[in-house]
Amino acid sequence: MQFKIYFPLVLMVLFLSTNLQAQNSKRQQLEARRTQIQKDIVYINALLSNTKKKETNLLSDVKDLNHKIKAREELISVISSESKELNNEIYVNQLEINKNQRDLEALKKDYADMIFKSYQSKSQNSRIMFLLSSENFFQAYKRFQYMKQYTSFRKKQGEEIQLKTKRLQALTDTLKIKKDQKTALLNEKKKEQTVIEKEKKEQEVLLSQVKKKEGDYKNQIQKFQKEEERIDAQIDRLIREAIAASNRKAEGSKTTTGTATASTSTAGTSTKATFTLTAEAKELASKFTSNKGSLPWPVEKGFVSTYYGKQPHPIVSSATIQSNGVRITTEPGSKARAVFEGTVIAIQVMSGNQKAVLIQHGNYITVYKNLESVFVSDGSKVSTKQEIGTIFTDRVTGKTILGFILSKNTETENPASWIYRM
Incomplete structure (x- = not known):
């Protein structure tokens, strides 16, 4: 029953994980583009603001403002795309965390059961009796090998629990970083939208003046x-x-x-x-x-x-x-x-x-x-x-x-x- 419940989820995790690398690559491209547009906006603003006009040209003023608005609109569009890609990464990351938590819980339960059973037969006398009760030397050898393998398996189970715990912690840390990045992006988008609203109001005033002539x-x-x-x-x-x-x-x-x-x-x-x-x-x-x-x-x-x-x-x-x-x-x-x-x-x-x-x-x-x-x-x-x-x-x-x-x-x-x- 559990298999039927989890199998579609496992398939989804595998599918999304396969595409995660491509998503990361796309987001890196968007991040690079966002950085470049930010530099372009600084350059355009500096270039147009430092232009010393000997006489006012309304058309030129409106055109300059249009360039600033267009650059900010492109920046907002890139931020939105980057935020969308980051959402996908957060979703996949959360699925990975959920899967690892379930795996870790199952491992811990199995390990606890194994330790309990081991404790029940932990005494040295029990082990010796287990060997001495063998019908022949070959069976005694097999039982000895089994005891060694059992001990080794317990050790591997413990190591696997440690690795899973570290993996889960790393995924949790990554998720926090991605959520912080998303918050920063949304704040940046909000800031740019505030600036562009101000510029558009200024644009409307200038355009109304242009309309008159x-x-x-x-x-x-x-x-x-x-x-x-x-x-x-x-x-x-x-x-x-x-x-x-x-x-x-x-x-x-x-x-x-x-x-x-x-x-x-x-x-x-x-x-x-x-x-x-x-x-x-x-x-x-x-x-x-x-x-x-x-x-x-x-x-x-x-x-x-x-x-x-x-x-x-x-x-x-x-x-x-x-x-x-x-x-x-x-x-x-x-x-x-x-x-x-x-x-x-x-x-x-x-x-x-x-x-x-x-x-x-x-x-x-x-x-x-x-x-x-x-x-x-x-x-x-x-x-x-x-x-x-x-x-x-x-x-x-x-x-x-x-x-x-x-x-x-x-x-x-x-x-x-x-x-x-x-």
Whole structure:
């Protein structure tokens, strides 16, 4: 009857114990992620708080606050996941403790029964009589061996009880640690929720101010968007010129049609130009592709303040923005660095004397916009993480923002798919 009651429980313990190692690994990953987000929040707060603005920009203030809130929301989400994993570990730990307590009680009962029976026949005379009453020498030898084994078994039972007791104590200590960790996590979550509630109230106040002048801000956004489109058009032209020059060089004096300037296909009124790759360029492109998802950031420290693609403006919802890359906010004086080895194919001077550097990696191109100064020249070979220029710091907003674009031939791709944990 007891077997029928405990067997499903034993199976559950075995199943959960099997998954405990995987759960521990997952929780360790969540813990590492939580630690990293906490560092990111400190960095973002320090970076945005230390930005000295010469004039107030309400949109910039709201956007800064949005970044802080987003980071805290991610932290709360990770804490919740970590707490859930910890709950699973506590549950499995408690099942293990219950099982060990039952095992220990059964061992102690068996041991007590054995000691009692041993006591009843403990006298030396009883043992001697047990041997002397043997019918022959062989039976006496067997009885002697049995007495030795019985004594040994008693000793092992005692040792097993000691081990079980230590195991139970260790499990109990571990359970207490895990419960303390859970309490700490819940306290941290509560603290973050208090902060985020305060920030959201501040956000509501700022958004109500934005709403009053939404039309003016929408015009401001559209003006910025047009300037971005103009710059992106210049970059697209530079890439096409680089493709044409590279293909002419690769083809030499050949007049083969279809490869000198393009393998072209129509997309509206524009064409998709592609590089004719040499064997060396193909190898570089292959290496670049194999590093997808693990390329280093184009800055040493920073966070993404504008993401890739068409999206509603994060503050003025009636406005739409199109970003061919990402914008990364970083510290004043920060350097842009190449995300992979390659060759500088162009350096473009933009309005306001800001510069853009284009680097070719086979048939992939990375673009680094909004540079105040550059350390490379057209045709330079660069290595991974090599510094290529100083990022421009806006004198009005105090912001230092790098524009980063990644494209395959003339088609832009989402940098977040390529850069490690972007």
